[in-house]
Amino acid sequence: MSSFSHIDNDGRSRMVDITDKEPTLRSAVAQGVVSMEPSTFEMIYNNTIKKGNVLDTARIAGIMAAKKNFGTNSNVPPN
Numbered sequence: 001m002s003s004f005s006h007i008d009n010d011g012r013s014r015m016v017d018i019t020d021k022e023p024t025l026r027s028a029v030a031q032g033v034v035s036m037e038p039s040t041f042e043m044i045y046n047n048t049i050k051k052g053n054v055l056d057t058a059r060i061a062g063i064m065a066a067k068k069n070f071g072t073n074s075n076v077p078p079n
Contacts, residue, residue, distance in 0.1 A: 005016050036044075044054045 006013055008014050043049050047053055
């Protein structure tokens with residue numbers, strides 16, 4: 001049906017064996033907007049939030065999310 005390797009002859013998606021595939025360097029760029037009160041921005045900027053460093057917590061959350069990314073698409077095997 002299709003020459004696309006992730007689709008079988010019946011049109012169903014399938015896992016593709018990438019064992020012999022060379023590693024590929026990939027990158028992505030993301031962008032967002034965060035709205036907050038000026039006083040909140042000041043506390044984050046000055047690291048005076050009582051619960052700790054907000055930016056470090058967000059950085060760790062981003063890293064953890066990236067490591068779990070393979071689980072968001074069932075056709076992508078874990079590393």
